[in-house]
Amino acid sequence: QKEVEQDPGPLSVPEGAIVSLNCTYSNSAFQYFMWYRQYSRKGPELLMYTYSSGNKEDGRFTAQVDKSSKYISLFIRDSQPSDSATYLCAMAGGYNKLIFGAGTRLAVHP
Amino acid sequence: GAGVSQTPSNKVTEKGKYVELRCDPISGHTALYWYRQSLGQGPEFLIYFQGTGAADDSGLPNDRFFAVRPEGSVSTLKIQRTERGDSAVYLCASSAKQGLNTEAFFGQGTRLTVV
Numbered sequence: 595q596k597e598v599e600q601d602p603g604p605l606s607v608p609e610g611a612i613v614s615l616n617c618t619y620s621n622s623a624f625q626y627f628m629w630y631r632q633y634s635r636k637g638p639e640l641l642m643y644t645y646s647s648g649n650k651e652d653g654r655f656t657a658q659v660d661k662s663s664k665y666i667s668l669f670i671r672d673s674q675p676s677d678s679a680t681y682l683c684a685m686a687g688g689y690n691k692l693i694f695g696a697g698t699r700l701a702v703h704p
Numbered sequence: 705g706a707g708v709s710q711t712p713s714n715k716v717t718e719k720g721k722y723v724e725l726r727c728d729p730i731s732g733h734t735a736l737y738w739y740r741q742s743l744g745q746g747p748e749f750l751i752y753f754q755g756t757g758a759a760d761d762s763g764l765p766n767d768r769f770f771a772v773r774p775e776g777s778v779s780t781l782k783i784q785r786t787e788r789g790d791s792a793v794y795l796c797a798s799s800a801k802q803g804l805n806t807e808a809f810f811g812q813g814t815r816l817t818v819v
Contacts (some may be wrong), residue, residue, distance in 0.1 A: 694747050
């Protein structure tokens with residue numbers, strides 16, 4: 595079993611939809627939770643960072659962490675075609691080694 | 705430069721050859737990381753530098769892989785006797801903070817193809 599599980603998709607939604615992306619993990623030592631967005635043939639770029647449990651909102655993006663269930667989510671409101679990309683969850687236990695999920699491919703069609 | 709720069713962007717090499725991949729981190733960033741991303745997978749940690757020293761090299765798959773950062777800035781990932789299974793995108797990232805990689809900025813990667 596992988597330390598971080600993420601449904602690879604693809605996920606196809608119409609413009610304006612609310613998108614929910616999720617990851618589960620097995621290592622209870624993880625304390626730092628991130629979401630990265632990766633466009634085709636580009637490096638990942640950090641979208642959201644959360645420490646421990648709770649919610650964090652930034653514009654159209656909301657990140658949630660539930661450490662008791664070992665489950666994290668990213669919500670995208672009013673999705674746009676420019677949001678079409680692969681979304682990677684990543685986690686760390688306080689050291690400098692990010693553990694990534696496999697990524698979920700998202701397509702937002704006009 | 706404004707971001708992390710990786711060269712070359714693409715590299716095709718024959719099985720058994722030696723390759724070097726270069727990473728120029730963001731100016732002033734002391735922490736530097738190498739990751740490898742296979743098709744359809746997330747990045748996989750290889751090695752982490754703090755300054756000139758490798759603080760964690762536990763992700764290097766075997767002794768054919770080696771990385772250096774002699775002056776605490778530019779880093780080179782070296783792969784000896786390349787195998788077809790080494791084909792992947794090699795990503796470099798840098799961050800200004802020590803101890804946390806929550807603000808790691810990634811380069812565009814070097815796409816390595818071993819034929």
